Amino acid sequence: MNTVEFIINGKMVRAVRDECIMKIARENGIPIDGLCYSPELESAGGSCRLCLVEVHEKGKMRVVTSCNYPVRDNIEVKTDTPFIKKIKRNIIELLMAKVPESEVIREIAAREGIEKSRYKHIEFDQPLNKCISCGLCTQVCAEIVGVSAISMINRSYEKTAHTPFKKESAVCIGCGACAYICPTHAIEMKDRDNTRVIWGREFVMQRCKECGIPYIPEAQVSWIVETTGKDRNFFEKCPDCR
Numbered sequence: 001m002n003t004v005e006f007i008i009n010g011k012m013v014r015a016v017r018d019e020c021i022m023k024i025a026r027e028n029g030i031p032i033d034g035l036c037y038s039p040e041l042e043s044a045g046g047s048c049r050l051c052l053v054e055v056h057e058k059g060k061m062r063v064v065t066s067c068n069y070p071v072r073d074n075i076e077v078k079t080d081t082p083f084i085k086k087i088k089r090n091i092i093e094l095l096m097a098k099v100p101e102s103e104v105i106r107e108i109a110a111r112e113g114i115e116k117s118r119y120k121h122i123e124f125d126q127p128l129n130k131c132i133s134c135g136l137c138t139q140v141c142a143e144i145v146g147v148s149a150i151s152m153i154n155r156s157y158e159k160t161a162h163t164p165f166k167k168e169s170a171v172c173i174g175c176g177a178c179a180y181i182c183p184t185h186a187i188e189m190k191d192r193d194n195t196r197v198i199w200g201r202e203f204v205m206q207r208c209k210e211c212g213i214p215y216i217p218e219a220q221v222s223w224i225v226e227t228t229g230k231d232r233n234f235f236e237k238c239p240d241c242r
């Protein structure tokens with residue numbers, strides 16, 4: 001295994017070459033905020049900008065997003081300098097203005113001692129009022145689920161996730177992976193009796209033959225059976241009763 005050694009906040013650490021700084025920092029007990037990083041998703045990261053750190057190398061300093069910057073021999077990483085704190089404060093205030101209803105952003109702000117944003121909230125036709133346009137939901141839908149029922153729409157400040165033309169998606173299977181991964185809980189998913197509603201579409205849930213709990217959308221079962229050849233009978237019982 002190709003390993004490297006570098007310094008982070010004054011501590012020498014060893015890591016696998018090309019791992020991202022954020023992962024190694026967290027493994028070494030150094031917390032770095034970040035809402036758009038997921039180790040399971042290849043294309044995740046680089047959008048929320050909350051994870052900025054200083055990288056010092058050969059007498060030069062660069063500010064980089066630690067969730068997608070690879071560790072290298074002999075670099076020195078600083079995560080909490082006054083300069084980083086100042087930039088991060090600005091990013092948090094921008095996010096507070098963009099999604100004032102997000103509890104997650106408010107928690108991060110409170111931790112940094114920020115009570116209110118200097119920026120004004122701009123109203124626009126935003127169906128997901130807590131969306132920070134990180135793209136995790138569209139990435140999990142495309143890369144892990146393999147369905148691509150949602151995509152990023154609009155640009156700049158108004159960029160957000162949605163189904164094509166904001167209409168019911170014909171290919172959505174109601175699995176809810178997008179809602180689970182969303183860092184700000186922007187995507188509404190309601191399970192009631194044997195029905196799930198997500199992205200404006202209703203899905204019938206299959207009940208477990210053993211305990212009777214509705215536990216998976218029928219559309220998701222059909223999709224798994226069709227794409228993997230798995231036996232449909234496997235889904236008769238929920239994971240707890242299998």
Ligand code: SF4
Nearest residue numbers: 131132134135137182
């Ligand atoms: S809905 Fe959530 S996961 Fe999707 S882009 Fe917005 S914040 Fe990210």
Ligand code: FES
Nearest residue numbers: 034046048049067
């Ligand atoms: S976690 Fe790095 S930019 Fe969002």
